[in-house]
Amino acid sequence: MTEEEIEKIVDRAYAETKIRYPYQGGFFSPRLKHINHMEVGRSKIIQSWYNILLEWIYEKWNAFGVRYHTWLKRVFPRRNVLFTGHIDSSLVGQLLFAEPAKDNIPIHNMHLEFWGRTKFYQWRKFGECSSDENGKFRLEFSLIPTQAWIIKSTLHFEIYQTTDILCEKGRMVHKQSLFKTIPIKKSDLIGMEYNLRIIRLFLWQYRPDSTIPRVYIKPDGTDAPEEYPEGRVRAMTEQMIPIELTKVKHLLQIEEDPLSLSIAQIQRDYPKNLTVAIEEKLPGYTRGDDWFGIREMNGMNMSTFQPDATTPGEYWVRYFGACNYEVNDEYAFPTAEIRFRMKPNGLPTPIEIHLTGPLNRFNKDPFQKLVVTSSEGEKWLQAKRVARVTSALCAELDQHLAGTHLNTEQYSIAAHRNIRKNPVITLLMPHVKSVSLIDNTADKLLIQGYIPSATALTAKSTEKRAADLLGFQDWKGWKPMKVLSDAHLYAKAEELYWQVVTEWVDLFFSQHETEIKKEWLEIYRMSEDLVAHSVPLFTETVNWDELSPEELDFTKRRIEYLAAEYRMDLNLPRKKVKGTQKAISPITESTVFREDSDDWQNLKDMCRYVITTATFLHTWVNEHQYEDIGEVLYSCLGLRFGEKETGIMAPESDISIAPDATRSTQMMWFSNLLSRTEYGFILKNEQKDMHPEFMELLNAKKKEFAALKVNVEEIESRTNI
Template sequence: MNQSSSNPKVRFKYYGTPGKDFARFDVNSPLPEEVEPTPRYEAHLGLQIFPTLPLIPLFNWAFSGLAKKFGFRSMIGSSLQTWMPANLSRLRPDKFSDEYFVERRLNGFNPGKLKRVAEQEWQYAVRYNTGRYQVEPGGILPEYSEARFILRDRSLHVHSIEYSWKEQVINCFPTDGQYWEDAKYYFRSAEYVFQEIQSHLGRTHMNMDQYAMAFYRNVIKSPIRELLWPHFEGLISIDKKGASLIIGNSGFIPEASALDSNSVDGILAEEIAILNYHWSPARQALPDPIDNNYFDPAALAMWELLEKYVSEFFVNNQQEIQTYWHEIEDMSKDLVAHSIFQPKEKLAINDQKDLQQLCVYILYHCTFFHSWVNNKQYEDGGDIEYAAIGLWDEDDPNYDAKKVEKRHNAQVKLMWTLANVHYNPAIEFAPLPLKKLLWEYRDRIEPGIPLEWIMMSINI
């Protein structure tokens, strides 16, 4: 092996301009061998992607004989949505109820968005602002959409939804019949767009990519390599694929939503620019006790157990961490130099306390948070009647029914795939001390998310 190919700073090359483009692996560079998908991962992915085989060239798959035998070629067009397995909302006879609407804002695929408000009839609100982004002709995406909730006896009840459409402000209430149902549908669509771009792609995939890049380029002999390596497995590989599969001119989000690719990139960069490792879920936890708020207790429990796990690791490896501190200093320099967060210096790793906080932050997002926002996607996004990432006006001259159907099929297909690749569950593959803590905290993590849904890394 020549010197350049053995140099991690050569093999792990950053994309774009430092400080201008958000830090990630250069999608135009070959994937370094040590981060290529394992054969076990490829097999696992193939097993889970089986239901969507008719939309993928059959000769690429070992299952082609079975697919032909069962006639899966017929699963095209509008039939795809009825062929796919049922999701949570399809199984709920009350999926359009106000009670279910409240429950999914607490525990659905885009958690942690409720904000306490003062001096209003309502006590909580969730707001999505999309007016500054470009929407394609015929697309329906309110300039903003805000759902309001009243807190009563440890329970949230929906109060109203206000949204702006074509610069007209519309207020809807539960007594407004079909106008109310439309307002909820528009809100769920806006939420879906921001779930995919901000929570899923931004806060987990691309946010963690910047830490993985600095890690792979610099941490070789430090014990921190042993701690973080299993939690970065698959991340750079899937993010490299995602550059064209999810974003970009032909990516899923620009294709399936009403936003163009430049708007998607803009929302993504804005989200990454406000994220840094000096954070904990306590900052977003609701200040009031709410009986069916399962996300906050689960998030706080996961953070607490990870603090214990990482703290014990540091106690056992403190001297070696200090011996190879120069690697952490170099990692810190890469983080700061390539970050779009301001002030950049806040991403610096100044001491072991900072490093410990950074490790907890990485483990939380690579395990619990990504598992929540990714694995719950089919629950909310697997049913077009309940939530569509893209909506179009049937009365607009640009409306194309076949194109819309194709987009809806793509949504259901991708949500199934992303939500069902449960590769390396932490309860099976984590180090023993972490396994024990997960079992110890199980009652606090569930029923928010099944323990077996928490994966070791962001690999899908």
């Protein structure tokens, strides 16, 4: 069969698996109330008719409440008109972040308003101001209008935060939401200054219990600093309910009779994925060397090909497995290093696989090594599967979780905490919103849920690994992956996307240059937050003196490869905070903009990096998951050691090393959840928060992206799943 014929079959399989469920829910269809109600076990979906009915009544009641409040707002509008006269009074105080209380970190540029209501419930505005760089504010107003007999006895000091950026009539406008109201007794106002003293706000607080910069959300999910848009939940409900019901059916069946459910049955019950679809048309192709090379280069893993030091035209792709992280005794997670040779068509073909670490439950030597070559028949097939599984877990944790989700969240927190007046907020916010929410959900579903039960890693080691991986992520010096050949579609697409983002960021910065420079303090504060909360540079965390020769060699290989993978220049001078060198470089060290510095380019580079990471990089790794980990026996996140001495070096037919039925259905559910419920695309612009110029620039490259098998319509605008 020719390459063209194979490609046609693969394209047909692609088309076949790109399904979307048209929503066919009726009144009594099961429904999902909130994304946080998703569980690896049984999600909290509402199924029974009386619960659906009660929920319907509750929703109607809520809707009535919303309509009532909307009506109230219309009847008693808050007009932006000041009731004022001789300014003789002021409200003074200081806004500080609630935690850490000892540090007294000021909240600058918060918008503050002072309102009263008449006895006939009309709103009257008495004054407004913003907090200064020290978080201090002086809201000046005229005393007499506040003391008029018609004004009710309680006045309202209101603190606003920017919760969204929306495009209205071609202009990006800030959507301000009321963050906190402090009631003030009318009788307490007597002229001159009224001191509201220090007001501590739980505003985008860093989690105190995490070494990774994460936002604090209460365990019950309340008090989150942002909310999912309604469309996000709806998209999740529409696509996930059939999948959830399949999982629930499997779990019930397993509860009744675990042996009655085979992996094949589980696979059949879920929508077909790419490898299953190809196998139906071209049996054995997905287990072959060609497909292995294609997926390593252009699949979910988007692997980094490191040239072999001695042989030109040969490359190494390395996936570092358990390393020295805490692991359980059930699952294997060996390191897989794969040697490729570049074919004339520009695609890589594997020629050798080196597996390091335990492959069975008897030999626990972490540096035992097995080298398998492409000529070894069945053993070669097994080694490729082991490498696929290791690479899948690495892609899930290293590229997806750490590389995009947690990486973006640290920028999201720093931006939300510090940028309010600077136009950079309108550039970044549409791309960094919601990530903290989905990361919080991932804590429960992935880090605490699926990973410890279905892979070698524990929750603790997953977090440690994520922190270590973040130690390789920095905006400074980042550049797109080097294109190795014409067939290197991922690298070409990344390069093209980077060009679009660069063009967009340059345009935005030229449009807003004056304002960006004027509000430079916000950039400085964001930079300070980023660096202060950044994890240490990975090399700083290694205790070189305590490493054995094997560990030393392994660690050096790992550092060299990961630095290349994350395109991080380890030799750049980096800032030390409390004696520790941080992974993230500062954008600026100055509170005011300095023309004689690199700060302007630094800020642009940071913005380009964050937008690319939150959109393109995440879209790629996320949407290809169902293709690469949507068939349990082809690849999963963890192979069990089994009872035999051969361990995980066994054929796919040996079910004892595959995930059990529960983990299998959970894995299928998971990969469907992640790849099929996307919402918030740049060009679809569902939330009306995309810059028209950016959309135009991206749309102009539609054909070029299509040639690289990238549909620009499907590039997400943010990391929200």
